[in-house]
Amino acid sequence: MADTENTEQAETARSAAAYTAGGTRRDAVTLPADLFDGTINFPVMHHAVKAYLANQRQGTASTKTRSVVTGGNQKPWKQKGTGRARQGSTRAPHWVGGGTTFGPTPRDYTMGTNKKVKLLARKSALNARASEDSLFVIDRFDYDTPKTAQLVGLLESLGVHGKKILILTDGVNRNVYLSCRNLPTAHVMPFADASTYHILWSDVVLVESGAIGESLAPVPEGEKAVRKAVAKKAAPATKAPVAAKAPTAKKVAKKTAKKTAKKAAKKTAKSAAKKAAGKKTVGKKAVGKKAGGKKPATKKAAAKKPAAKKKGK
Numbered sequence: 001m002a003d004t005e006n007t008e009q010a011e012t013a014r015s016a017a018a019y020t021a022g023g024t025r026r027d028a029v030t031l032p033a034d035l036f037d038g039t040i041n042f043p044v045m046h047h048a049v050k051a052y053l054a055n056q057r058q059g060t061a062s063t064k065t066r067s068v069v070t071g072g073n074q075k076p077w078k079q080k081g082t083g084r085a086r087q088g089s090t091r092a093p094h095w096v097g098g099g100t101t102f103g104p105t106p107r108d109y110t111m112g113t114n115k116k117v118k119l120l121a122r123k124s125a126l127n128a129r130a131s132e133d134s135l136f137v138i139d140r141f142d143y144d145t146p147k148t149a150q151l152v153g154l155l156e157s158l159g160v161h162g163k164k165i166l167i168l169t170d171g172v173n174r175n176v177y178l179s180c181r182n183l184p185t186a187h188v189m190p191f192a193d194a195s196t197y198h199i200l201w202s203d204v205v206l207v208e209s210g211a212i213g214e215s216l217a218p219v220p221e222g223e224k225a226v227r228k229a230v231a232k233k234a235a236p237a238t239k240a241p242v243a244a245k246a247p248t249a250k251k252v253a254k255k256t257a258k259k260t261a262k263k264a265a266k267k268t269a270k271s272a273a274k275k276a277a278g279k280k281t282v283g284k285k286a287v288g289k290k291a292g293g294k295k296p297a298t299k300k301a302a303a304k305k306p307a308a309k310k311k312g313k
Contacts, residue, residue, distance in 0.1 A: 014038065014130055018137040018209070021150075022221040023157025029137045031130060032212055040131070041124045048121035048196040051111035063103025066091045072098070118196070125199035135205045139216040141169055146178035155186075158204075166202035168194050170210035 014036045015028040066072070072091030079086050093101045129135045136158060143150065155161040165183075168191040169176055180188045187198065191211035199205060209216045 016130060016135050016137050016207075017133075018139065018216065019154070019158060020139050020219055020221060021141050021143070021154060023154045024219060024221050026139070026216070026219050029209065029214055029216070031135075032214075035123060035212065036127055036130055037123070038127055038131070039120075039124060040128050041120055044117055044121045045124050045128075045196055045200065048113060048118060049200060051113045052195055052197040054109045054111045057109040059107050059109050061104040062106050063100040065101070065103070066093060066099030069097070069099045121196040122194070122199070125196045126205075129199060129202075129205045134203060135207065137209050137212070137214065137216075138206055139209050139218070141173055141176045141208055143173075143175040143179060146175050148179050148182050151176070151179040151183070151186075158206075160204045163203040164201060165204045165206065166194070166198055167206045168208065168211055170208045173208075
């Protein structure tokens with residue numbers, strides 16, 4: 001059954017959507033039959049991914065057994081007579097600071113994979129992305145200088161911005177690599193270096209036409225791309241007049257309202273301070289009057305006392 005399905009899929013040639021580096025849609029491209037024959041072998045892809053991840057491991061995890069830990073050469077106490085359990089060493093696994101039982105030791109995790117298995121797994125991964133319509137062909141990445149905004153514009157025009165994207169170039173392309181380096185969900189590498197893991201990691205694959213043996217004639221960019229380029233060029237010239245615009249009526253009204261509110265607050269504060277000062281002066285006067293009326297009364301009382309003594313004599 002699997003052989004018949006593979007032959008049926010191979011008979012129908014696969015095609016992929018093609019775009020320019022600026023994001024303009026162009027005619028679909030027929031993918032090469034020797035690489036995109038429709039075969040998808042899941043066990044082989046699983047083995048290739050497992051081997052790739054295993055080969056990334058350093059294998060430097062290490063623990064010490066009781067024979068490697070320093071100390072513990074003599075018995076902590078005698079065998080009998082202490083009432084405690086017998087112990088032979090303080091570096092036994094059940095002691096604090098003792099050795100580890102069956103712990104990891106440095107070893108090599110390398111897994112070998114046959115060349116034919118690698119090629120079959122890589123072909124299966126590419127066919128899987130092509131069958132999901134997640135493979136796009138770009139005619140040519142002819143970036144003069146590294147520009148992240150230019151690459152983001154391409155991804156937005158394809159509708160894949162924000163997804164995990166793998167960009168496969170025809171050989172090493174430094175400008176594309178530097179343009180993509182600041183994007184966390186995008187990865188750039190030559191088509192020949194792409195592995196099964198990288199292809200299956202991505203949600204969308206962008207392949208340069210030269211990498212799959214297709215030579216596409218240049219096509220003029222669409223209106224959207226031209227408009228964006230013109231807008232970017234004209235943006236610096238229009239910034240100065242925008243900054244020199246006169247203030248609007250709303251801003252003027254807000255400023256006047258703030259000024260009037262500040263003036264009213266100052267007036268109320270001054271009037272409140274005057275009232276408080278007047279109350280203090282009135283209170284002081286009243287206290288002075290009360291004190292002045294009481295003092296003469298005490299003097300009179302003191303004057304009357306000697307007169308009473310004279311009468312008694």
